[in-house]
Amino acid sequence: MRVNFTLNGNRVEVDVEPNEILLDTLRLRLGVKSVKRGCERGECGACTVLVNGKPAVSCLLLTVQVDGSEITTVEGLYSDHLFGELVEEFSKNFAVQCGYCTPAMLLTAYAFLNEALRKLLKPSKEDIVKAIEGNLCRCGTYPRVVRAITEVLERKLGKYG
Amino acid sequence: MYYKLPKIDYYRPKTLDEAIRLLREIDNSRVIAGGTDLLVDMKTSRVRVRALVDISSIPDLRGIEDLGRTIRIGAATRLQELIESNVVSQNLPLLKAAVESMGSWQIRNMATIGGNLCNASPAADTAPPLLAYDAEFVVIGSEGLRVIPSTKFFVGYRKTALNPCEILKEILVKKSEWSGWSYVKLGRRGGFTLSVVAVAVLAKVIDGVVYDVRIALNSVAPVPIRAYKAEEVVRGKRVSWSLIEEAANTVAGEVTPIDDVRSTSWYRREMSYQLAKDALAKALGVA
Numbered sequence: 001m002r003v004n005f006t007l008n009g010n011r012v013e014v015d016v017e018p019n020e021i022l023l024d025t026l027r028l029r030l031g032v033k034s035v036k037r038g039c040e041r042g043e044c045g046a047c048t049v050l051v052n053g054k055p056a057v058s059c060l061l062l063t064v065q066v067d068g069s070e071i072t073t074v075e076g077l078y079s080d081h082l083f084g085e086l087v088e089e090f091s092k093n094f095a096v097q098c099g100y101c102t103p104a105m106l107l108t109a110y111a112f113l114n115e116a117l118r119k120l121l122k123p124s125k126e127d128i129v130k131a132i133e134g135n136l137c138r139c140g141t142y143p144r145v146v147r148a149i150t151e152v153l154e155r156k157l158g159k160y161g
Numbered sequence: 162m163y164y165k166l167p168k169i170d171y172y173r174p175k176t177l178d179e180a181i182r183l184l185r186e187i188d189n190s191r192v193i194a195g196g197t198d199l200l201v202d203m204k205t206s207r208v209r210v211r212a213l214v215d216i217s218s219i220p221d222l223r224g225i226e227d228l229g230r231t232i233r234i235g236a237a238t239r240l241q242e243l244i245e246s247n248v249v250s251q252n253l254p255l256l257k258a259a260v261e262s263m264g265s266w267q268i269r270n271m272a273t274i275g276g277n278l279c280n281a282s283p284a285a286d287t288a289p290p291l292l293a294y295d296a297e298f299v300v301i302g303s304e305g306l307r308v309i310p311s312t313k314f315f316v317g318y319r320k321t322a323l324n325p326c327e328i329l330k331e332i333l334v335k336k337s338e339w340s341g342w343s344y345v346k347l348g349r350r351g352g353f354t355l356s357v358v359a360v361a362v363l364a365k366v367i368d369g370v371v372y373d374v375r376i377a378l379n380s381v382a383p384v385p386i387r388a389y390k391a392e393e394v395v396r397g398k399r400v401s402w403s404l405i406e407e408a409a410n411t412v413a414g415e416v417t418p419i420d421d422v423r424s425t426s427w428y429r430r431e432m433s434y435q436l437a438k439d440a441l442a443k444a445l446g447v448a
């Protein structure tokens with residue numbers, strides 16, 4: 001089946017079998033290697049992509065289901081200002097160890113920051129923790145990830161008490 | 162690659178009529194909404210189907226509306242939309258609390274309320290609140306519409322009252338004034354997990370007397386259940402700790418849990434008692 005979608009701002013058309021998952025289309029057909037293969041059943045979040053700006057797991061999406069959608073991966077955010085700040089905070093806070101979960105973690109964090117800034121609502125620490133619940137990090141960098149996200153938020157919306 | 166999905170056909174109808182026709186005409190076809198249950202089941206060969214009918218772009222199945230006396234929720238509404246809806250926060254806080262406990266942000270952006278109900282897992286988290294609210298499920302098939310009370314919807318382990326070619330269209334909940342509610346869920350880890358046991362309670366307490374109460378649980382029987390006997394224990398009585406203990410004991414007597422990967426029957430019964438106590442105390446306003 002022919003499927004059209006936008007990948008990181010560029011229109012793409014692929015011809016896929018209906019049983020092909022988006023994870024495979026991205027990695028094997030389109031060479032998007034930041035999207036990682038993990039548990040393949042929606043639990044680890046390593047294959048997270050943004051579908052119309054919202055995080056979703058590409059292992060539980062058929063490529064035919066995203067026809068007409070906008071798909072974003074970290075490759076599409078290199079020149080995005082907010083994303084740049086987030087990456088900087090990840091590196092300053094050592095929020096990365098082996099790096100396998102990092103692209104997906106960044107995408108979820110980026111989508112979360114975008115929503116918070118759009119609504120101009122300052123999320124609580126619990127909100128931050130809950131937002132990244134679906135991104136497992138086997139190195140256990142969670143406290144650092146939360147710190148990195150918090151620091152971007154503080155710069156934009158003021159200090160946490 | 163650990164999992165390979167079998168060969169399938171895929172259809173994305175724009176209308177309900179077309180979806181029903183496809184389901185009727187194609188052998189071994191199945192509705193897909195968010196796919197978060199179905200694709201896992203297909204990957205692990207628990208479910209085998211030939212064709213998928215994607216109902217997620219049918220406008221009639223989407224949206225949350227305040228109809229005055231009733232709230233309407235389209236079956237293909239995503240879980241995250243429920244959490245973000247003012248109509249849900251204002252009128253159905255118990256449902257909101259249950260949905261907040263489900264999956265991760267990623268999963269809630271994909272999964273639908275109808276998928277959770279039609280999958281009919283004993284652990285389905287939207288079931289206890291909807292059983293407690295006495296919701297009604299509107300289903301549609303080639304014969305037209307029919308309404309199934311939530312308490313008649315789950316007929317057996319992963320089995321619903323839907324006929325093979327029927328689609329769950331929407332969920333209707335009558336508005337009612339409840340003075341308290343609670344959703345207490347125990348899982349294997351903090352968040353983002355199927356329940357070992359969960360208890361939902363709605364209560365109407367006026368001047369210390371319980372005028373009405375609803376108690377529902379998941380993961381303690383082949384289907385999500387109402388604890389009618391425990392409700393009878395509480396209804397009409399004055400709120401007290403001994404009443405809560407008696408009701409929680411009754412709950413533990415009503416459940417029929419099993420051993421499985423997440424827990425044992427013994428532990429589930431024990432936790433039904435503990436969680437019912439916590440949930441009742443909170444909903445009755447004594448916690």
Ligand SMILES: Cc1cc2nc3c(=O)[nH]c(=O)nc-3n(C[C@H](O)[C@H](O)[C@H](O)COP(=O)(O)OP(=O)(O)OC[C@H]3O[C@@H](n4cnc5c(N)ncnc54)[C@H](O)[C@@H]3O)c2cc1C
Binds near residue numbers: 043
């Ligand atoms: C990582 C992970 C975490 C999860 N956590 C939870 C949790 O905490 N609590 C919980 O309860 N569940 C959880 N789930 C299970 C699942 O996400 C939910 O049950 C979800 O709501 C299913 O909805 P869906 O739209 O994805 O269903 P689908 O997978 O699309 O469909 C499920 C079943 O329902 C049928 N169906 C769907 N919609 C309709 C309809 N309108 N009419 C008729 N039949 C229909 C399908 O044919 C299929 O048999 C989790 C799943 C994953 C992968």
